[in-house]
Amino acid sequence: MLPASSRLKILDAGCGLGFMSYLAAKCFPNAAITGVDTFEDESLIDSSLEKATQNMRVLNLGDRVHFRKHDLREPLDPETIFDLAVSNLVFHNLGKERFLAYSNILDRVVSGGYFVIADLFPSQSADLKYFKEKC
Template sequence: MTLRELLNIGTDLLKKQGNEDAVTESELLLCHLLNKDRIYLYAYAREPADEDLCQTFFDLLQRRAGGTPLQYILGTVEFMGIPLTVNESVLIPRQDTELLAEEALKELSKLTRLLRHHQILDLCTGSGALAISIAKLDRKARVTAADLSEEALEVARKNAAVAGVTDTIHFCQGDLFEALDGQGPFDLILSNPPYIATDVIDTLAVGIRDHEPRMALDGGTDGLDLIRRILEEAPRHMKPGGLLLMEIGYDQGNVVRALALSQKNPFIRARILRDLNGNDRVLKARKAR
């Protein structure tokens, strides 16, 4: 069997499972095993595929057909142009979350040039995608990255090492702000917290429901448990005029903005940023100076 024939079998198998990206995913899985780029598959399409390669490829196809996310099988994903390792201990970074990172970088660029460092907190860091991208792309960044899961922090630390930003990120384990051990106050707090309502999780695609960490998804009865806590506790850890950027659910904008501007939360401005599909995506809230 040639590589082309093997690839065609893989594509057909994934198509039968309703995979709309069957061609691309089949190519990526085979490239992963060969440790080659996709051009290689076309240049050497008539090369023979040995029995071990075929069997391992079919094993990966079965995992993918069974719902395991492609990113977990490949063990990697790109975020803001930075390659990150991922496994089932961490949520898979989404392109939508790049809106949060881009807005953070834009706001950091506006800070006074007199500041030697930008003090940043990333809550629920997971794979470290936000913390690492900010540390990599803002030369003044000094980031504290917190997560409740020690397994997630292990992944984030490895990603930071590969990205070359271990000197500018301090990782700490704990429940939201309880993880802090003296850091702060912060110019900017980032978070992509769990925000899916508990009873909605079982209705999600199998790749999310059965493979991504429930801790990173479950936001309680209405999806707002951690969002409320962050809004209530964040101001105590922010500098005057500090900024909170937090990812939210596609339909949570109005209620989250109202929570941010409620009397017990001292934010003077709050607005909702929408993603490319027009969905609510990021809360941007400013603390009074």
């Protein structure tokens, strides 16, 4: 269990306009949150890095929540380690390439850390098998 007071480093994988980043910031008031997204998926109408950043400024979270453009199918910054990675409704958009994205994220989550995914898949068996083998 992660104490709410922890100074966690949290990754919001596929952050969109920052909803999960906002929730993470509220649940973990001492955490530093990094949101990454391509900001190009057609499901995110008018999404942009600038809009996500502005959302956090409006919510007075701009000092703890930062966004950058990044494709999860590419490796994340090797200098960055996260205690927690979260993602909401992202991986179904990647098809089988989601396994590459999973690997890239797990490579940056500290041993004993957490990766929490909420998504929709017709069959979860391949994903469950992947995580059983990797975690």
